[in-house]
Amino acid sequence: MNMKIRKIINIYAFSFVAILALVSCSEEIDLNLRSADPEVVIEGVVTDSTRGNFVKLSYTTDYYDKGETPMISDALVKVFSDGEEYLLSEVDPGFYTNPSLDGNVGKQYRLEVVHEEVMHESEGYMRDVVEVDSVTVEETDLAGNLYYRFEVHYTDPADERNYYKIEQFVNGESTGDIMLHKDDTNDGMATNYPVYYDEIEIGDHVEFELQHISEDVYDYFKAVQSISEGNPSSPGNPPAMFGTDALGYFSVQAVSRGGIVLE
Incomplete structure:
Protein backbone atom coordinates (compact mmCIF):
# COMPACT_ATOMS: atom_id res chain seq x y z
CA MET A 1 0.00 0.00 0.00
CA ASN A 2 1.25 3.49 -0.77
CA MET A 3 2.20 5.06 2.56
CA LYS A 4 2.18 8.71 1.46
CA ILE A 5 -0.29 11.01 3.13
CA ARG A 6 -3.34 11.53 0.93
CA LYS A 7 -4.87 14.95 0.48
CA ILE A 8 -8.52 15.41 -0.38
CA ILE A 9 -8.73 17.11 -3.76
CA ASN A 10 -12.44 16.79 -4.30
CA ILE A 11 -15.37 16.39 -1.92
CA TYR A 12 -18.88 16.13 -3.18
CA ALA A 13 -22.27 14.90 -2.12
CA PHE A 14 -25.43 14.33 -4.04
CA SER A 15 -28.67 12.51 -3.32
CA PHE A 16 -31.23 10.41 -5.09
CA VAL A 17 -33.52 7.51 -4.25
CA ALA A 18 -31.58 4.47 -5.35
CA ILE A 19 -30.10 1.10 -4.63
CA LEU A 20 -27.30 -0.79 -6.33
CA ALA A 21 -27.87 -2.99 -9.29
CA ARG A 127 -38.65 7.12 3.53
CA ASP A 128 -37.18 10.57 2.99
CA VAL A 129 -33.66 10.98 1.71
CA VAL A 130 -31.16 11.74 4.48
CA GLU A 131 -28.47 13.82 2.82
CA VAL A 132 -24.77 13.05 3.04
CA ASP A 133 -23.38 16.50 3.85
CA SER A 134 -19.74 15.61 3.20
CA VAL A 135 -17.09 12.92 3.54
CA THR A 136 -13.71 13.56 5.18
CA VAL A 137 -10.65 11.37 5.64
CA GLU A 138 -7.42 11.25 7.62
CA GLU A 139 -4.68 8.69 8.15
CA THR A 140 -4.67 6.94 11.51
CA ASP A 141 -2.71 4.21 13.28
CA LEU A 142 -4.56 1.19 14.62
CA ALA A 143 -2.45 -1.36 16.51
CA GLY A 144 0.61 -0.38 14.51
CA ASN A 145 -1.14 -0.54 11.13
CA LEU A 146 -1.91 2.45 8.93
CA TYR A 147 -5.57 2.92 8.04
CA TYR A 148 -7.66 5.68 6.56
CA ARG A 149 -10.43 6.93 8.81
CA PHE A 150 -13.31 8.19 6.70
CA GLU A 151 -16.20 10.05 8.27
CA VAL A 152 -19.61 10.21 6.64
CA HIS A 153 -21.28 13.43 7.79
CA TYR A 154 -25.07 13.71 7.87
CA THR A 155 -27.84 15.07 10.10
CA ASP A 156 -30.31 12.59 11.54
CA PRO A 157 -33.99 13.66 11.33
CA ALA A 158 -35.26 14.53 14.81
CA ASP A 159 -38.03 12.90 16.83
CA GLU A 160 -38.30 9.71 14.81
CA ARG A 161 -36.57 6.35 14.79
CA ASN A 162 -34.19 6.04 11.87
CA TYR A 163 -32.19 3.09 10.58
CA TYR A 164 -29.31 3.22 8.14
CA LYS A 165 -27.18 0.97 6.01
CA ILE A 166 -23.93 2.41 4.64
CA GLU A 167 -22.12 0.83 1.71
CA GLN A 168 -18.65 1.68 0.44
CA PHE A 169 -17.38 1.91 -3.15
CA VAL A 170 -13.90 2.38 -4.56
CA ASN A 171 -13.76 3.57 -8.16
CA GLY A 172 -17.40 2.66 -8.63
CA GLU A 173 -17.08 -0.91 -7.37
CA SER A 174 -18.59 -2.10 -4.11
CA THR A 175 -16.03 -3.23 -1.54
CA GLY A 176 -18.61 -5.65 -0.13
CA ASP A 177 -18.66 -3.82 3.20
CA ILE A 178 -21.94 -3.03 4.96
CA MET A 179 -22.23 -0.80 8.02
CA LEU A 180 -25.46 -0.64 10.02
CA HIS A 181 -26.52 2.19 12.32
CA LYS A 182 -29.61 3.33 14.22
CA ASP A 183 -30.20 6.69 15.86
CA ASP A 184 -30.89 5.60 19.44
CA THR A 185 -27.95 7.74 20.65
CA ASN A 186 -27.93 10.54 18.06
CA ASP A 187 -31.56 11.42 17.36
CA GLY A 188 -31.74 14.72 15.50
CA MET A 189 -28.00 15.29 15.74
CA ALA A 190 -25.23 16.00 13.26
CA THR A 191 -23.51 12.63 12.88
CA ASN A 192 -20.00 11.69 11.81
CA TYR A 193 -20.04 7.96 11.06
CA PRO A 194 -16.49 6.51 11.04
CA VAL A 195 -15.32 3.93 8.51
CA TYR A 196 -11.79 2.48 8.51
CA TYR A 197 -10.19 1.25 5.29
CA ASP A 198 -6.64 0.55 4.15
CA GLU A 199 -6.76 -0.51 0.49
CA ILE A 200 -6.63 2.94 -1.08
CA GLU A 201 -4.32 4.25 -3.79
CA ILE A 202 -3.55 7.75 -5.01
CA GLY A 203 -6.32 8.94 -7.32
CA ASP A 204 -8.88 6.46 -6.02
CA HIS A 205 -12.46 7.65 -5.87
CA VAL A 206 -14.01 6.53 -2.57
CA GLU A 207 -17.75 6.83 -2.19
CA PHE A 208 -20.30 6.05 0.51
CA GLU A 209 -23.99 5.36 0.04
CA LEU A 210 -26.26 6.22 2.98
CA GLN A 211 -29.43 4.15 2.77
CA HIS A 212 -32.43 5.15 4.90
CA ILE A 213 -33.95 1.74 5.62
CA SER A 214 -36.81 0.28 7.63
CA GLU A 215 -36.44 -1.40 11.00
CA ASP A 216 -37.20 -4.86 9.62
CA VAL A 217 -34.56 -4.52 6.89
CA TYR A 218 -32.09 -3.31 9.53
CA ASP A 219 -32.92 -6.33 11.72
CA TYR A 220 -32.47 -8.68 8.76
CA PHE A 221 -28.98 -7.45 7.88
CA LYS A 222 -28.01 -7.24 11.55
CA ALA A 223 -28.89 -10.93 11.90
CA VAL A 224 -26.98 -11.79 8.70
CA GLN A 225 -23.91 -10.01 10.07
CA SER A 226 -24.19 -11.83 13.39
CA ILE A 227 -24.58 -15.22 11.71
CA SER A 228 -21.66 -14.62 9.33
CA GLU A 229 -19.44 -13.65 12.28
CA GLY A 230 -20.26 -16.94 14.03
CA ASN A 231 -21.89 -15.27 17.03
CA PRO A 232 -23.14 -18.14 19.27
CA SER A 233 -26.19 -16.11 20.28
CA SER A 234 -27.23 -15.59 16.66
CA PRO A 235 -30.59 -16.92 15.47
Whole structure:
Protein backbone atom coordinates (compact mmCIF):
# COMPACT_ATOMS: atom_id res chain seq x y z
CA MET A 1 0.00 0.00 0.00
CA ASN A 2 1.25 3.49 -0.77
CA MET A 3 2.20 5.06 2.56
CA LYS A 4 2.18 8.71 1.46
CA ILE A 5 -0.29 11.01 3.13
CA ARG A 6 -3.34 11.53 0.93
CA LYS A 7 -4.87 14.95 0.48
CA ILE A 8 -8.52 15.41 -0.38
CA ILE A 9 -8.73 17.11 -3.76
CA ASN A 10 -12.44 16.79 -4.30
CA ILE A 11 -15.37 16.39 -1.92
CA TYR A 12 -18.88 16.13 -3.18
CA ALA A 13 -22.27 14.90 -2.12
CA PHE A 14 -25.43 14.33 -4.04
CA SER A 15 -28.67 12.51 -3.32
CA PHE A 16 -31.23 10.41 -5.09
CA VAL A 17 -33.52 7.51 -4.25
CA ALA A 18 -31.58 4.47 -5.35
CA ILE A 19 -30.10 1.10 -4.63
CA LEU A 20 -27.30 -0.79 -6.33
CA ALA A 21 -27.87 -2.99 -9.29
CA LEU A 22 -27.64 -6.68 -8.50
CA VAL A 23 -24.15 -7.12 -9.89
CA SER A 24 -22.71 -4.82 -7.22
CA CYS A 25 -24.98 -5.52 -4.29
CA SER A 26 -22.98 -6.38 -1.23
CA GLU A 27 -26.24 -7.39 0.42
CA GLU A 28 -26.51 -10.27 -2.03
CA ILE A 29 -26.28 -13.04 0.55
CA ASP A 30 -25.55 -16.71 -0.08
CA LEU A 31 -27.42 -18.56 2.66
CA ASN A 32 -25.86 -21.96 3.34
CA LEU A 33 -27.69 -24.20 5.78
CA ARG A 34 -26.26 -27.34 7.31
CA SER A 35 -27.94 -30.34 5.65
CA ALA A 36 -31.25 -28.47 5.48
CA ASP A 37 -33.99 -28.76 2.91
CA PRO A 38 -33.77 -25.93 0.35
CA GLU A 39 -35.75 -22.81 1.23
CA VAL A 40 -36.82 -19.99 -1.05
CA VAL A 41 -34.68 -16.83 -0.84
CA ILE A 42 -36.20 -13.54 -2.02
CA GLU A 43 -34.07 -10.42 -2.50
CA GLY A 44 -36.20 -7.49 -3.62
CA VAL A 45 -35.43 -3.82 -4.22
CA VAL A 46 -37.53 -0.85 -5.33
CA THR A 47 -35.89 2.44 -6.39
CA ASP A 48 -36.52 5.43 -8.62
CA SER A 49 -33.02 5.08 -10.08
CA THR A 50 -32.16 3.69 -13.50
CA ARG A 51 -29.67 1.47 -11.67
CA GLY A 52 -32.54 -0.92 -11.27
CA ASN A 53 -35.54 -2.29 -9.47
CA PHE A 54 -35.26 -6.04 -9.20
CA VAL A 55 -36.28 -9.22 -7.45
CA LYS A 56 -33.84 -12.11 -7.27
CA LEU A 57 -35.18 -15.58 -6.46
CA SER A 58 -33.02 -18.52 -5.42
CA TYR A 59 -32.83 -21.50 -3.08
CA THR A 60 -30.66 -21.94 -0.05
CA THR A 61 -27.85 -24.46 -0.49
CA ASP A 62 -26.49 -27.09 1.84
CA TYR A 63 -23.55 -25.89 3.94
CA TYR A 64 -21.32 -28.53 2.37
CA ASP A 65 -22.42 -27.81 -1.20
CA LYS A 66 -19.92 -25.44 -2.81
CA GLY A 67 -21.64 -25.40 -6.19
CA GLU A 68 -23.56 -22.57 -7.81
CA THR A 69 -26.64 -21.17 -6.10
CA PRO A 70 -29.79 -22.69 -7.68
CA MET A 71 -32.02 -19.98 -9.14
CA ILE A 72 -35.82 -19.95 -9.32
CA SER A 73 -37.40 -19.42 -12.73
CA ASP A 74 -41.01 -19.17 -13.87
CA ALA A 75 -42.27 -17.44 -10.72
CA LEU A 76 -45.02 -14.82 -10.84
CA VAL A 77 -43.56 -11.57 -9.47
CA LYS A 78 -45.55 -8.35 -9.03
CA VAL A 79 -45.16 -5.02 -7.24
CA PHE A 80 -48.17 -2.88 -6.29
CA SER A 81 -48.30 0.84 -5.41
CA ASP A 82 -51.06 3.48 -5.47
CA GLY A 83 -53.43 1.19 -7.34
CA GLU A 84 -50.83 0.38 -10.00
CA GLU A 85 -49.65 -3.15 -10.72
CA TYR A 86 -46.22 -3.91 -12.16
CA LEU A 87 -45.43 -7.35 -13.55
CA LEU A 88 -41.73 -8.18 -13.34
CA SER A 89 -40.28 -10.28 -16.15
CA GLU A 90 -37.44 -12.78 -15.82
CA VAL A 91 -34.48 -11.34 -17.75
CA ASP A 92 -31.84 -13.75 -16.42
CA PRO A 93 -32.26 -16.99 -14.44
CA GLY A 94 -33.90 -16.00 -11.16
CA PHE A 95 -33.61 -12.27 -11.88
CA TYR A 96 -36.85 -10.32 -12.42
CA THR A 97 -37.32 -6.65 -13.28
CA ASN A 98 -39.64 -4.08 -14.86
CA PRO A 99 -38.14 -0.85 -16.28
CA SER A 100 -41.49 0.92 -15.86
CA LEU A 101 -41.41 0.54 -12.08
CA ASP A 102 -40.29 3.81 -10.49
CA GLY A 103 -39.90 4.30 -6.76
CA ASN A 104 -40.95 7.55 -5.10
CA VAL A 105 -40.39 8.95 -1.62
CA GLY A 106 -43.51 8.80 0.54
CA LYS A 107 -45.12 5.85 -1.24
CA GLN A 108 -45.91 2.33 -0.07
CA TYR A 109 -44.92 -0.72 -2.13
CA ARG A 110 -46.09 -4.31 -1.86
CA LEU A 111 -44.23 -7.26 -3.35
CA GLU A 112 -45.97 -10.50 -4.30
CA VAL A 113 -44.06 -13.59 -5.36
CA VAL A 114 -45.97 -16.74 -6.31
CA HIS A 115 -43.93 -19.91 -6.66
CA GLU A 116 -45.20 -23.48 -6.57
CA GLU A 117 -48.66 -22.22 -5.54
CA VAL A 118 -47.28 -20.41 -2.47
CA MET A 119 -47.62 -16.62 -2.22
CA HIS A 120 -44.89 -14.67 -0.46
CA GLU A 121 -45.73 -11.04 0.41
CA SER A 122 -43.90 -8.10 1.93
CA GLU A 123 -44.40 -4.34 2.08
CA GLY A 124 -42.09 -1.36 2.31
CA TYR A 125 -42.40 2.41 2.60
CA MET A 126 -39.95 4.75 0.87
CA ARG A 127 -38.65 7.12 3.53
CA ASP A 128 -37.18 10.57 2.99
CA VAL A 129 -33.66 10.98 1.71
CA VAL A 130 -31.16 11.74 4.48
CA GLU A 131 -28.47 13.82 2.82
CA VAL A 132 -24.77 13.05 3.04
CA ASP A 133 -23.38 16.50 3.85
CA SER A 134 -19.74 15.61 3.20
CA VAL A 135 -17.09 12.92 3.54
CA THR A 136 -13.71 13.56 5.18
CA VAL A 137 -10.65 11.37 5.64
CA GLU A 138 -7.42 11.25 7.62
CA GLU A 139 -4.68 8.69 8.15
CA THR A 140 -4.67 6.94 11.51
CA ASP A 141 -2.71 4.21 13.28
CA LEU A 142 -4.56 1.19 14.62
CA ALA A 143 -2.45 -1.36 16.51
CA GLY A 144 0.61 -0.38 14.51
CA ASN A 145 -1.14 -0.54 11.13
CA LEU A 146 -1.91 2.45 8.93
CA TYR A 147 -5.57 2.92 8.04
CA TYR A 148 -7.66 5.68 6.56
CA ARG A 149 -10.43 6.93 8.81
CA PHE A 150 -13.31 8.19 6.70
CA GLU A 151 -16.20 10.05 8.27
CA VAL A 152 -19.61 10.21 6.64
CA HIS A 153 -21.28 13.43 7.79
CA TYR A 154 -25.07 13.71 7.87
CA THR A 155 -27.84 15.07 10.10
CA ASP A 156 -30.31 12.59 11.54
CA PRO A 157 -33.99 13.66 11.33
CA ALA A 158 -35.26 14.53 14.81
CA ASP A 159 -38.03 12.90 16.83
CA GLU A 160 -38.30 9.71 14.81
CA ARG A 161 -36.57 6.35 14.79
CA ASN A 162 -34.19 6.04 11.87
CA TYR A 163 -32.19 3.09 10.58
CA TYR A 164 -29.31 3.22 8.14
CA LYS A 165 -27.18 0.97 6.01
CA ILE A 166 -23.93 2.41 4.64
CA GLU A 167 -22.12 0.83 1.71
CA GLN A 168 -18.65 1.68 0.44
CA PHE A 169 -17.38 1.91 -3.15
CA VAL A 170 -13.90 2.38 -4.56
CA ASN A 171 -13.76 3.57 -8.16
CA GLY A 172 -17.40 2.66 -8.63
CA GLU A 173 -17.08 -0.91 -7.37
CA SER A 174 -18.59 -2.10 -4.11
CA THR A 175 -16.03 -3.23 -1.54
CA GLY A 176 -18.61 -5.65 -0.13
CA ASP A 177 -18.66 -3.82 3.20
CA ILE A 178 -21.94 -3.03 4.96
CA MET A 179 -22.23 -0.80 8.02
CA LEU A 180 -25.46 -0.64 10.02
CA HIS A 181 -26.52 2.19 12.32
CA LYS A 182 -29.61 3.33 14.22
CA ASP A 183 -30.20 6.69 15.86
CA ASP A 184 -30.89 5.60 19.44
CA THR A 185 -27.95 7.74 20.65
CA ASN A 186 -27.93 10.54 18.06
CA ASP A 187 -31.56 11.42 17.36
CA GLY A 188 -31.74 14.72 15.50
CA MET A 189 -28.00 15.29 15.74
CA ALA A 190 -25.23 16.00 13.26
CA THR A 191 -23.51 12.63 12.88
CA ASN A 192 -20.00 11.69 11.81
CA TYR A 193 -20.04 7.96 11.06
CA PRO A 194 -16.49 6.51 11.04
CA VAL A 195 -15.32 3.93 8.51
CA TYR A 196 -11.79 2.48 8.51
CA TYR A 197 -10.19 1.25 5.29
CA ASP A 198 -6.64 0.55 4.15
CA GLU A 199 -6.76 -0.51 0.49
CA ILE A 200 -6.63 2.94 -1.08
CA GLU A 201 -4.32 4.25 -3.79
CA ILE A 202 -3.55 7.75 -5.01
CA GLY A 203 -6.32 8.94 -7.32
CA ASP A 204 -8.88 6.46 -6.02
CA HIS A 205 -12.46 7.65 -5.87
CA VAL A 206 -14.01 6.53 -2.57
CA GLU A 207 -17.75 6.83 -2.19
CA PHE A 208 -20.30 6.05 0.51
CA GLU A 209 -23.99 5.36 0.04
CA LEU A 210 -26.26 6.22 2.98
CA GLN A 211 -29.43 4.15 2.77
CA HIS A 212 -32.43 5.15 4.90
CA ILE A 213 -33.95 1.74 5.62
CA SER A 214 -36.81 0.28 7.63
CA GLU A 215 -36.44 -1.40 11.00
CA ASP A 216 -37.20 -4.86 9.62
CA VAL A 217 -34.56 -4.52 6.89
CA TYR A 218 -32.09 -3.31 9.53
CA ASP A 219 -32.92 -6.33 11.72
CA TYR A 220 -32.47 -8.68 8.76
CA PHE A 221 -28.98 -7.45 7.88
CA LYS A 222 -28.01 -7.24 11.55
CA ALA A 223 -28.89 -10.93 11.90
CA VAL A 224 -26.98 -11.79 8.70
CA GLN A 225 -23.91 -10.01 10.07
CA SER A 226 -24.19 -11.83 13.39
CA ILE A 227 -24.58 -15.22 11.71
CA SER A 228 -21.66 -14.62 9.33
CA GLU A 229 -19.44 -13.65 12.28
CA GLY A 230 -20.26 -16.94 14.03
CA ASN A 231 -21.89 -15.27 17.03
CA PRO A 232 -23.14 -18.14 19.27
CA SER A 233 -26.19 -16.11 20.28
CA SER A 234 -27.23 -15.59 16.66
CA PRO A 235 -30.59 -16.92 15.47
CA GLY A 236 -30.51 -19.94 13.18
CA ASN A 237 -31.77 -17.83 10.29
CA PRO A 238 -32.43 -14.11 9.73
CA PRO A 239 -35.95 -12.94 10.66
CA ALA A 240 -38.66 -13.76 8.12
CA MET A 241 -40.17 -10.86 6.17
CA PHE A 242 -42.62 -12.64 3.85
CA GLY A 243 -45.13 -14.39 6.11
CA THR A 244 -43.84 -17.79 4.93
CA ASP A 245 -40.69 -19.85 5.36
CA ALA A 246 -38.96 -17.79 2.67
CA LEU A 247 -35.74 -16.04 3.62
CA GLY A 248 -34.49 -12.71 2.31
CA TYR A 249 -35.65 -9.11 2.31
CA PHE A 250 -37.73 -6.51 0.48
CA SER A 251 -35.97 -3.15 0.62
CA VAL A 252 -37.66 0.13 -0.30
CA GLN A 253 -35.31 2.94 0.63
CA ALA A 254 -34.07 6.45 0.00
CA VAL A 255 -30.37 6.86 -0.69
CA SER A 256 -27.83 9.67 -0.72
CA ARG A 257 -24.17 9.58 -1.66
CA GLY A 258 -20.96 11.39 -0.85
CA GLY A 259 -17.44 10.76 -1.99
CA ILE A 260 -13.86 11.98 -2.31
CA VAL A 261 -10.92 11.61 -4.64
CA LEU A 262 -7.53 11.22 -2.94
CA GLU A 263 -4.08 12.32 -4.03
